[in-house]
Amino acid sequence: MSKPYAEVIGDPIAHSKSPDIHGFWLKQAGIDADYRHCHVRPEELADYIAKRRTDPDWRGCNVTMPHKQAVMALVDRIDPVAARIGAVNTVVVENGGLAGYNTDAAGFLEPLQVELAKTHYFRMARIIGTGGAARAIITALTDEGVVLVVAGRDPDKARALLDELDPDGEHHVAPLSHFAEATDFAFDDREGCFDLIINATSLGMAGQAPLNFDFSHVPPGSICYDIVTAPLETPFLAEAKARGFRTVDGLSMLIGQAAAAFERFFGLPAPRDADGELRRILTS
Known part of the structure; x- marks a missing residue:
């Protein structure tokens, strides 16, 4: 049986810590959903977005290099902060379309x-x-x-x-x-x-x-x-x-931006009472 999921995309992507962060929070919150990573090359980005639009289980994606600018042309709405920054690092399903946000700030x-x-x-x-x-x-x-x-x-x-x-x-x-x-x-x-x-x-x-x-x-x-x-x-x-x-340190920004994305993907605040344990996982 399928279940909701979000993911992180980039080229390369295997090094991303996002699956560890979001997977930890999903378990802590008791949410039956997945968070994955997906290798998307620049020439594949448009097809990726088009396919995910039709997937009812997809809740969105975090966007890493080199796609943060290119993805802006592929979503239906861009949040004003992301527009000012000139980069989108989070795409979510919203009101029947796709919205682009930047959670780095x-x-x-x-x-x-x-x-x-x-x-x-x-x-x-x-x-x-x-x-x-x-x-x-x-x-x-x-x-x-x-x-x-x-x-x-x-x-x-x-x-x-x-x-x-x-x-x-x-x-x-x-x-x-x-x-x-x-x-x-x-x-x-x-x-x-x-x-x-x-x-x-x-x-x-x-x-x-x-x-x-x-x-x-x-x-x-x-x-x-x-x-x-x-x-x-x-x-x-x-x-x-x-x-x-x-x-x-850099994990503070990484975890902070992930928390802002998590709530948009899954509709609940990220459970932050175990940040110490999460840091140990990310640095082990």
């Missing part, structure tokens, strides 16, 4: 919600990277009233990104090398301020070049956030912890 913000619920005199984030993840992070933070400094290999690309995503914002750009070199800047009193340092690149990931970052650029009281998931404690986060800064 919500997933990124989830571990920061307690801090963002406070009132601050000033909020600033330094973002390393100008790729797809940075688009979601920039969108999320500008909606929270955060002034940004975006650093990339090409500062012109960083400026174009900010002009597109928040044209009225008073943000700044810098070359990647700016944060690799020490600074003698004397930070003012940060009491009542919110400061965030984000690695939104693959630098520091296993098999990739390290993130060359000098901690003289980190204001007192900052939170250091790395979206890399392998290794979970990157050299950037390890040094941040050693220096006494609060840290957020």
